[in-house]
Amino acid sequence: MNPMIKMVLTLAVISAGAAAALSAANRLTADKIKAAAEAKAARAVLKIFPDCTAPVKSEAKSPTGEAVVVYRCPQERLCFSFSSASDKSISRPYSGVIRAMIGVDGKGEILGMRIIAQTETPGLGNKIVEDKFLGQFKGKSEKSNWKVKKDDPTGAIDGLSGATISSRAVTSLVGAALKFYRAQLAGNGGSASAGPGDASPAGCGDAPAAAPGAAAPAGCGDAPAAGPVRDNRRPVVNPERFKDRRAGFSDARRILKQEEARRRVKARSVEAERNGRPVKPQAPAPEGGQ
Amino acid sequence: MSKMRLFTDGFWRENPSMVLLLGMCPTLAVTTSAFNGLGMGMATLLVLLGSNIVISAIAGIIPKKVRIPSYIVVIATLVTMVDMFMAAYSPDLHSALGLFIPLIVVNCIILGRAEAFASRNRILPSILDALGMGLGFTLTLFVLGGVREILGNGTITIFEYKDFILRFLVFSPDAVSPILVMILAPGAFITLGFFIALKNYIDNARSA
Numbered sequence: 001m002n003p004m005i006k007m008v009l010t011l012a013v014i015s016a017g018a019a020a021a022l023s024a025a026n027r028l029t030a031d032k033i034k035a036a037a038e039a040k041a042a043r044a045v046l047k048i049f050p051d052c053t054a055p056v057k058s059e060a061k062s063p064t065g066e067a068v069v070v071y072r073c074p075q076e077r078l079c080f081s082f083s084s085a086s087d088k089s090i091s092r093p094y095s096g097v098i099r100a101m102i103g104v105d106g107k108g109e110i111l112g113m114r115i116i117a118q119t120e121t122p123g124l125g126n127k128i129v130e131d132k133f134l135g136q137f138k139g140k141s142e143k144s145n146w147k148v149k150k151d152d153p154t155g156a157i158d159g160l161s162g163a164t165i166s167s168r169a170v171t172s173l174v175g176a177a178l179k180f181y182r183a184q185l186a187g188n189g190g191s192a193s194a195g196p197g198d199a200s201p202a203g204c205g206d207a208p209a210a211a212p213g214a215a216a217p218a219g220c221g222d223a224p225a226a227g228p229v230r231d232n233r234r235p236v237v238n239p240e241r242f243k244d245r246r247a248g249f250s251d252a253r254r255i256l257k258q259e260e261a262r263r264r265v266k267a268r269s270v271e272a273e274r275n276g277r278p279v280k281p282q283a284p285a286p287e288g289g290q
Numbered sequence: 291m292s293k294m295r296l297f298t299d300g301f302w303r304e305n306p307s308m309v310l311l312l313g314m315c316p317t318l319a320v321t322t323s324a325f326n327g328l329g330m331g332m333a334t335l336l337v338l339l340g341s342n343i344v345i346s347a348i349a350g351i352i353p354k355k356v357r358i359p360s361y362i363v364v365i366a367t368l369v370t371m372v373d374m375f376m377a378a379y380s381p382d383l384h385s386a387l388g389l390f391i392p393l394i395v396v397n398c399i400i401l402g403r404a405e406a407f408a409s410r411n412r413i414l415p416s417i418l419d420a421l422g423m424g425l426g427f428t429l430t431l432f433v434l435g436g437v438r439e440i441l442g443n444g445t446i447t448i449f450e451y452k453d454f455i456l457r458f459l460v461f462s463p464d465a466v467s468p469i470l471v472m473i474l475a476p477g478a479f480i481t482l483g484f485f486i487a488l489k490n491y492i493d494n495a496r497s498a
Binding site: 162 | 320348355356359360366377385
């Protein structure tokens with residue numbers, strides 16, 4: 001047989017065998033994997049509220065359209081899952097997606113939380129699952145300053161040493177989750193998402209929905225209009241800018257030249273300024289570079 | 291070569307981490323605690339065993355020029371299957387090891403043994419080679435992880451499954467500040483360097 005054909009045939013046969021084995025394995029395991037993930041979420045709910053043995057399950061949509069599973073328990077308490085992909089404002093984890101199960105009471109105060117999925121670095125970032133770190137979130141509400149102390153000394157959360165990115169991700173995730181809770185879950189009995197026309201913000205603090213029809217969100221502090229949280233930020237990349245022409249190599253060289261010239265002019269003016277001052281003249285060596 | 295020698299080579303004389311210097315990516319990335327090292331080692335051992343068996347069985351019919359892609363397809367398939375079955379039947383173990391499993395595909399120990407050993411030997415020697423190499427790798431990763439964890443965190447975690455955690459406090463982080471860099475990637479290079487130096491020292495002292 002032609003060696004070329006033999007090579008192709010061998011690879012094709014091996015790949016086909018691999019595909020068959022994988023699809024068989026997938027068929028055998030897919031349902032079980034899904035069930036295991038659901039069981040894990042349900043177990044997290046039970047860990048947060050040990051007496052909540054029969055929660056009422058429902059689903060809501062996060063600002064990015066991700067499914068948020070809500071478990072309602074007695075006494076207005078509820079648990080809901082929120083992930084780092086649920087809201088664009090959440091600071092990105094070190095790797096993958098972090099998913100948390102957050103338990104709150106009727107006033108939006110955290111009663112407990114657990115991390116149900118994460119792929120942070122073992123030994124460093126994955127310490128976010130430990131109670132020592134998660135315990136800090138207990139008793140806090142949306143009003144807390146959802147920053148890690150390293151970024152903002154008044155921040156609510158002490159980050160993990162060596163894992164600031166992971167700590168920051170969890171902290172901003174909880175902040176966004178509580179905002180989502182106020183806007184979508186608080187107060188209303190089961191079906192999520194208050195319609196866009198519904199002016200009265202669902203659940204201002206612990207006040208039940210005030211006088212229907214009165215449009216003004218009275219006494220809601222600085223709370224912005226309730227209802228679905230919208231992402232008003234501009235897209236990071238503006239495609240229009242790249243529409244008419246693309247910079248080629250020659251342009252790149254020209255742009256670099258321009259920048260270099262500009263930098264030289266700036267450096268000269270900085271130097272002149274420095275020499276102008278009554279300090280002893282220094283060598284124009286760059287100091288840290290400004 | 292005696293059968294016993296095939297098995298014991300992986301532990302010392304041809305240790306994958308300290309002599310062959312294969313599979314550095316998982317060695318350095320994952321050994322932040324003794325248990326993580328153990329987990330990675332065991333998962334690698336499992337895949338290595340599977341791939342050595344399959345490859346020594348099919349090596350005869352694969353044309354030389356396409357052998358590497360064929361081996362990679364076999365290894366990636368095995369890794370994915372291990373991942374799926376672990377997620378389905380032992381979700382707790384999977385959540386502890388889940389992160390390491392995709393890393394196994396890029397572990398060159400497996401491709402290295404497939405190319406250097408399994409493709410040229412029968413099934414039984416290949417199994418012995420996989421067991422020796424896999425256990426040697428596991429042992430090295432376990433000790434490496436243990437040393438790094440003690441220095442960098444003050445603890446040593448032997449076992450971690452569901453709520454059962456076997457972890458010893460070597461020194462209290464409040465009394466002695468741990469060396470954080472030992473948990474980070476540079477700590478892995480430093481520790482492995484000392485390991486290799488120690489091994490060479492022992493070998494030299496023995497032969498002298």
